[in-house]
Amino acid sequence: MSDWWRDGMARDWAAALEPVAEHLTEIGRTLDHERASGLQILPPAPHIMRAFQQPMADVRVLIVGQDPYPTPGDAVGLSFSVAPGRPMPRSLTNIATELAADTGDILDGGDLSGWTEQGVLLLNRVLSVRAGEVGSHRRIGWEMVTDQAIRALAARSEPLVAVLWGKDAQSVAPLLGDVPIIASAHPSPLSARRGFFGSRPFSRSNNHLIAESGTAIRWGVDH
Numbered sequence: 306m307s308d309w310w311r312d313g314m315a316r317d318w319a320a321a322l323e324p325v326a327e328h329l330t331e332i333g334r335t336l337d338h339e340r341a342s343g344l345q346i347l348p349p350a351p352h353i354m355r356a357f358q359q360p361m362a363d364v365r366v367l368i369v370g371q372d373p374y375p376t377p378g379d380a381v382g383l384s385f386s387v388a389p390g391r392p393m394p395r396s397l398t399n400i401a402t403e404l405a406a407d408t409g410d411i412l413d414g415g416d417l418s419g420w421t422e423q424g425v426l427l428l429n430r431v432l433s434v435r436a437g438e439v440g441s442h443r444r445i446g447w448e449m450v451t452d453q454a455i456r457a458l459a460a461r462s463e464p465l466v467a468v469l470w471g472k473d474a475q476s477v478a479p480l481l482g483d484v485p486i487i488a489s490a491h492p493s494p495l496s497a498r499r500g501f502f503g504s505r506p507f508s509r510s511n512n513h514l515i516a517e518s519g520t521a522i523r524w525g526v527d528h
Contacts, residue, residue, distance in 0.1 A: 310326075310329040312351070313358050314357045315360040317361040321453070321457035322457075328449050328450055332433075332450070336433060339435065344436070346434070347375065347379075348381055352382035353432050353433055354382070356383055356384070364424050364463075365425070365466070366426070366466050366522060367426045368384060368385070368426065368427050368428070368470070369384065369469050370429040372431035372432075373433060374434075375436060375438060375439050375441075376437075383417055384427040384428055385427060385492075388415075389416040393412075396492045396494070397415050399493070399502070400492050403502055408525070426458070432450070452477065456480050459482050464513075465485075466486075466514060467485070467486045469486060469487070470490070470501065487506045489501050489506065
């Protein structure tokens with residue numbers, strides 16, 4: 306039970322999250338209790354910590370979301386991403402629209418794992434949710450865990466750009482130190498026209514990366 310969160314996690318992430326191990330143990334107990342009560346928890350257990358499978362040392366872009374999609378079948382443990390073949394939720398459709406307008410790149414589906422393979426950390430502030438209940442796992446301890454992850458990421462010497470969409474994501478800005486931040490409204494249909502569209506986060510991220518390391522992200526990845 307106490308080590309449930311380490312399964313499949315990259316070693317450097319496991320070390321970085323050790324200071325919040327007790328919080329993760331308590332979160333595990335909460336999730337087990339809810340499952341035993343008949344509640345469906347998303348994403349499925351093996352994917353809850355999926356964002357930390359790629360080594361922390363490889364991360365070049367941090368994209369922060371809110372909490373997982375509450376629709377069964379959508380949440381996969383990577384913020385904004387869905388499983389191959391699933392229809393794009395509306396927020397992801399807006400992300401694809403902005404990507405095309407910004408760079409001309411086209412997403413061929415909602416699976417963003419090709420971004421993670423290039424060093425994009427797709428991290429929600431809260432890593433689980435009850436099916437059908439948006440925000441239902443806020444304040445069970447996840448914020449302390451993701452705060453620790455972001456602090457550890459910002460403390461490295463490797464190049465990093467942070468993309469913060471919406472107020473929840475922007476609340477982590479004080480943890481990022483001197484990391485360049487690209488902030489805008491959330492891509493949700495409720496807010497995308499209030500500053501997300503036209504914010505050009507993809508080309509701006511690449512401009513920072515090229516200046517620091519000479520290597521850009523291929524946002525229009527094929528699967």
